[in-house]
Amino acid sequence: MKMELKNDSKFGDMPVDDFRRYGHQMVDWISDYLNDIEKFPVLSQIKPGEVKKHLPEQPPQKGEELAKIFSDINKIIMPGMTHWNHPGFMAYFNSTSSGPGILAEMLTAAFNANGMIWRTCPSSTELEQVMMNWLRQMLKLPEDFWGIIYDTASVSTMHAIAAAREEAGEKYELRGKGMTGSQSPRMRLYCSEQAHSSVEKGALTLGIGLEGVRKISVDDEFKMIPAELQNAIEEDKQKGWLPFCVVATVGTTSTTSIDPVEKIAKICTAENIWLHVDAAYGGTAAIVPEMRYILNGVEHADSIVVNPHKWMFTPIDLSAFYTRKPEVLKRAFSLVAEYLNTAEQNKVESYMDYGVQLGRRFRSLKLWFIIRYFGVDGIIDRLRYHLKLTRDFSGWINSHSHFRQMAAAPLGVTCFRAVIQNKSDDELDILNEELMNNINKTGKIFLSHTKLNGKFVIRLAISGIRTEEKHVEEAKKLLDEKLKELL
Amino acid sequence: MKMELKNDSKFGDMPVDDFRRYGHQMVDWISDYLNDIEKFPVLSQIKPGEVKKHLPEQPPQKGEELAKIFSDINKIIMPGMTHWNHPGFMAYFNSTSSGPGILAEMLTAAFNANGMIWRTCPSSTELEQVMMNWLRQMLKLPEDFWGIIYDTASVSTMHAIAAAREEAGEKYELRGKGMTGSQSPRMRLYCSEQAHSSVEKGALTLGIGLEGVRKISVDDEFKMIPAELQNAIEEDKQKGWLPFCVVATVGTTSTTSIDPVEKIAKICTAENIWLHVDAAYGGTAAIVPEMRYILNGVEHADSIVVNPHKWMFTPIDLSAFYTRKPEVLKRAFSLVAEYLNTAEQNKVESYMDYGVQLGRRFRSLKLWFIIRYFGVDGIIDRLRYHLKLTRDFSGWINSHSHFRQMAAAPLGVTCFRAVIQNKSDDELDILNEELMNNINKTGKIFLSHTKLNGKFVIRLAISGIRTEEKHVEEAKKLLDEKLKELL
Numbered sequence: 001m002k003m004e005l006k007n008d009s010k011f012g013d014m015p016v017d018d019f020r021r022y023g024h025q026m027v028d029w030i031s032d033y034l035n036d037i038e039k040f041p042v043l044s045q046i047k048p049g050e051v052k053k054h055l056p057e058q059p060p061q062k063g064e065e066l067a068k069i070f071s072d073i074n075k076i077i078m079p080g081m082t083h084w085n086h087p088g089f090m091a092y093f094n095s096t097s098s099g100p101g102i103l104a105e106m107l108t109a110a111f112n113a114n115g116m117i118w119r120t121c122p123s124s125t126e127l128e129q130v131m132m133n134w135l136r137q138m139l140k141l142p143e144d145f146w147g148i149i150y151d152t153a154s155v156s157t158m159h160a161i162a163a164a165r166e167e168a169g170e171k172y173e174l175r176g177k178g179m180t181g182s183q184s185p186r187m188r189l190y191c192s193e194q195a196h197s198s199v200e201k202g203a204l205t206l207g208i209g210l211e212g213v214r215k216i217s218v219d220d221e222f223k224m225i226p227a228e229l230q231n232a233i234e235e236d237k238q239k240g241w242l243p244f245c246v247v248a249t250v251g252t253t254s255t256t257s258i259d260p261v262e263k264i265a266k267i268c269t270a271e272n273i274w275l276h277v278d279a280a281y282g283g284t285a286a287i288v289p290e291m292r293y294i295l296n297g298v299e300h301a302d303s304i305v306v307n308p309h310k311w312m313f314t315p316i317d318l319s320a321f322y323t324r325k326p327e328v329l330k331r332a333f334s335l336v337a338e339y340l341n342t343a344e345q346n347k348v349e350s351y352m353d354y355g356v357q358l359g360r361r362f363r364s365l366k367l368w369f370i371i372r373y374f375g376v377d378g379i380i381d382r383l384r385y386h387l388k389l390t391r392d393f394s395g396w397i398n399s400h401s402h403f404r405q406m407a408a409a410p411l412g413v414t415c416f417r418a419v420i421q422n423k424s425d426d427e428l429d430i431l432n433e434e435l436m437n438n439i440n441k442t443g444k445i446f447l448s449h450t451k452l453n454g455k456f457v458i459r460l461a462i463s464g465i466r467t468e469e470k471h472v473e474e475a476k477k478l479l480d481e482k483l484k485e486l487l
Numbered sequence: 488m489k490m491e492l493k494n495d496s497k498f499g500d501m502p503v504d505d506f507r508r509y510g511h512q513m514v515d516w517i518s519d520y521l522n523d524i525e526k527f528p529v530l531s532q533i534k535p536g537e538v539k540k541h542l543p544e545q546p547p548q549k550g551e552e553l554a555k556i557f558s559d560i561n562k563i564i565m566p567g568m569t570h571w572n573h574p575g576f577m578a579y580f581n582s583t584s585s586g587p588g589i590l591a592e593m594l595t596a597a598f599n600a601n602g603m604i605w606r607t608c609p610s611s612t613e614l615e616q617v618m619m620n621w622l623r624q625m626l627k628l629p630e631d632f633w634g635i636i637y638d639t640a641s642v643s644t645m646h647a648i649a650a651a652r653e654e655a656g657e658k659y660e661l662r663g664k665g666m667t668g669s670q671s672p673r674m675r676l677y678c679s680e681q682a683h684s685s686v687e688k689g690a691l692t693l694g695i696g697l698e699g700v701r702k703i704s705v706d707d708e709f710k711m712i713p714a715e716l717q718n719a720i721e722e723d724k725q726k727g728w729l730p731f732c733v734v735a736t737v738g739t740t741s742t743t744s745i746d747p748v749e750k751i752a753k754i755c756t757a758e759n760i761w762l763h764v765d766a767a768y769g770g771t772a773a774i775v776p777e778m779r780y781i782l783n784g785v786e787h788a789d790s791i792v793v794n795p796h797k798w799m800f801t802p803i804d805l806s807a808f809y810t811r812k813p814e815v816l817k818r819a820f821s822l823v824a825e826y827l828n829t830a831e832q833n834k835v836e837s838y839m840d841y842g843v844q845l846g847r848r849f850r851s852l853k854l855w856f857i858i859r860y861f862g863v864d865g866i867i868d869r870l871r872y873h874l875k876l877t878r879d880f881s882g883w884i885n886s887h888s889h890f891r892q893m894a895a896a897p898l899g900v901t902c903f904r905a906v907i908q909n910k911s912d913d914e915l916d917i918l919n920e921e922l923m924n925n926i927n928k929t930g931k932i933f934l935s936h937t938k939l940n941g942k943f944v945i946r947l948a949i950s951g952i953r954t955e956e957k958h959v960e961e962a963k964k965l966l967d968e969k970l971k972e973l974l
Contacts, residue, residue, distance in 0.1 A: 013583075014587060016518050016522045016586075017518075019517075019518055019521065019590075023518060023589075024511055024514055030597040048605065048609070049613070051613035055614070059622075059624060060862050062862040063861050063862035063865045064860065066590075080610030082606060084600050099501030100553065103513050106513050109593070110520060119531070119569060121567070122531045122533055126537075127564070129539065130544075151844065154846065158843055174694070178697075181673035182696075184667045186667050201843060204662065205645075206693065206694055207652075207666035207694030209663055209669075212668065309846070315599045316846055332691070333691065356692050358640075358641045359640070359641065361804055369556060373553060
């Protein structure tokens with residue numbers, strides 16, 4: 001039996017002509033979506049289970065028309081979308097994808113290249129090297145910072161901690177013997193109370209354990225107190241712990257506070273401890289010249305993570321990781337199987353040697369499109385605009401009779417809460433939670449919260465590429481309106 | 488100063504009209520690319536550095552026209568592409584992206600949703616639940632297998648080993664104390680000599696150490712020998728090791744050999760050891776009814792990974808992970824920060840609780856598009872066709888006077904080498920490597936190699952959605968031609 005592929009629905013891919021037709025329809029759909037995005041509620045208003053109930057429990061035995069799938073996007077998927085690209089998305093670190101980023105992702109999917117080693121996609125490896133170098137210059141990081149793209153900051157930070165473990169654990173032969181088989185003392189990592197949960201999760205994954213993460217107190221601006229770090233290290237050494245890693249944060253998740261990296265770096269250098277800087281969110285702001293100070297001291301760090309998919313208009317996922325010790329990172333992860341041994345292997349860099357993942361998407365295309373399309377100046381302009389909108393909003397909060405700013409806002413997030421005379425802290429917690437929920441129910445603005453010193457605090461984050469002054473005005477209006485309703 | 492976004496190049500995204508125009512251009516470019524893909528050499532023929540030298544060392548200060556970026560794709564990127572979607576890509580496990588998969592990725596990038604918790608994208612969480620259920624049924628896995636999508640098999644397997652570590656290490660309080668702080672004996676994991684390097688890499692990452700991975704011998708069909716596994720566990724227990732995990736492989740990387748999962752499962756059940764099945768490549772074949780036997784015994788396993796991005800026409804990345812013990816996986820990874828606490832949190836599933844990564848792309852859209860467009864029958868037809876092409880090619884190798892098949896070919900890969908009278912094994916190694924390289928230089932077919940019992944062996948893999956009988960004929964012709972030239 002001779003089986004033919006073309007024009008036979010049993011084999012091969014979708015015919016190219018169909019792909020072209022549906023591709024154009026998809027581009028129109030996406031364009032309309034981006035154009036009309038404000039017509040949709042930014043936070044999905046459905047109840048749990050409402051997407052699932054429209055989906056068949058069994059997969060279809062026979063193929064279906066794409067037209068049917070397209071129409072189900074509107075019917076089934078859209079109601080359950082929280083629209084991250086919506087200009088009213090001011091929750092978390094609102095990260096948006098830009099047009100050039102989406103176009104690059106189309107190409108990434110079509111190429112479907114896996115840049116695990118150089119020859120499996122030379123363009124992926126080399127473009128990644130150049131893009132990491134471009135971004136390094138934009139961040140004004142020293143030349144000896146070597147870069148790699150991972151998927152998420154959680155993975156970047158885990159790799160930093162793994163490299164730190166490898167460096168400190170080398171004399172205990174951790175790589176060979178394993179942690180439970182080694183003579184290594186208990187290992188300890190330090191970060192502030194305000195550090196992201198990914199630090200703990202990375203430590204957990206790497207076998208450091210939750211007790212191996214010591215949280216250092218913060219000052220009243222939510223920044224790590226270097227003296228406390230120094231004391232903790234001293235105390236731990238006396239008790240037989242092996243201090244091996246410090247994670248400083250530039251732009252903490254709750255308040256965007258900026259740890260004093262320079263002072264922390266001095267301690268790490270003196271103690272010979274790996275310093276990783278989690279600038280996943282905040283780092284991007286350092287591209288703005290007057291904001292570069294937030295990375296002061298990073299030149300003494302061992303590694304840093306900056307996420308273009310947070311505040312550089314890059315579709316998720318793309319996390320940029322830099323280290324001055326790629327050889328330690330490589331020692332922590334490199335294993336080369338025979339089938340990946342190639343003639344040029346010693347002359348080229350294979351990114352698979354520097355991480356858990358063998359398979360690697362062609363992510364650098366996104367950075368290439370975005371940096372070229374907007375230009376460094378264009379990116380600076382947009383970041384500056386977000387910083388200005390945040391200053392304006394913080395100013396409004398400060399001058400408001402009912403709201404109080406609860407933390408400094410050096411980047412794009414303002415933390416605040418309504419404070420009403422004669423109401424207890426607990427009552428205010430409930431009031432503020434209700435206020436946030438009532439705003440989120442409007443579907444116009446989406447806010448998130450945190451707790452600071454035990455108090456419920458509302459966060460308003462500005463970093464979306466489509467967010468304009470009028471959306472911040474809308475947020476103000478809703479805050480006034482909904483607060484009035486509650487009082 | 489009032490800043491306006493629309494039609495002002497300093498702010499906001501690319502204007503939607505521009506996005507629409509360039510989007511259509513991109514769709515046409517991709518359509519032409521897929522249509523003409525055979526005009527390009529499947530393996531990039533450039534030398535290291537040839538992409539890089541065309542790229543500026545500094546990022547552009549001013550934004551550039553997208554048209555210029557588009558034209559650089561052809562000029563700079565294309566020569567350095569190894570075309571994974573090319574029908575002559577028969578190296579590694581050739582994984583291709585299909586039209587519906589590419590369309591879904593466009594949507595994923597445009598939505599840019601991060602499904603870390605339910606409310607940040609209800610559609611992502613719920614579609615993922617339903618798709619994991621569809622795929623589970625297609626693989627005929629038991630109903631108590633709970634599923635999650637990770638990025639790569641390396642990450643899936645690492646999570647399996649982490650769950651195994653959590654289960655075995657619970658009484659030593661590994662999660663709290665950390666591995667070097669616990670009273671835990673040295674931990675040991677077992678896999679065959681033919682297991683994928685991701686098993687070692689996962690163990691390395693998790694602090695198990697390389698000595699903590701014991702490789703079990705294989706029989707002459709490259710399958711793990713269960714009696715050897717049993718002996719190894721016995722021996723290790725006597726020596727004070729803590730055996731905690733076995734990884735069996737369904738479709739090893741070198742030869743696609745299939746470990747005897749049923750027998751291995753019996754040992755694991757009796758010894759109370761976590762059994763993870765790495766079916767990243769092979770698992771998909773089990774969708775074909777007459778091939779389901781390759782997963783026999785998996786119903787007794789604790790976890791399994793199957794990668795739709797390998798042999799189910801899904802653009803990289805999408806790795807499907809199933810476990811019957813999601814609560815153990817959750818214990819190994821769950822940490823909930825305040826800012827992610829939401830009202831509905833106890834009523835819904837948050838996939839972030841089950842892994843290292845907090846950020847999660849909306850990957851289930853790809854599976855939804857692909858399974859619906861092709862239908863289960865359409866996927867079966869395509870897999871069956873690849874299996875038939877492989878049988879045909881193996882038959883040709885077997886009947887050839889100069890080639891010898893070096894391993895059984897139960898799935899889509901044939902391992903073979905030229906064997907010429909009066910040539911030593913070393914001479915044959917060189918000959919076969921030259922033969923492979925000479926074929927790869929033609930740019931028509933891309934083959935990879937492995938070593939089996941110390942011998943250089945060529946691998947020909949068929950799993951691309953665009954690969955037809957004529958491409959396999961081309962491979963045969965080239966093998967004949969290029970061998971003749973060398974003799």
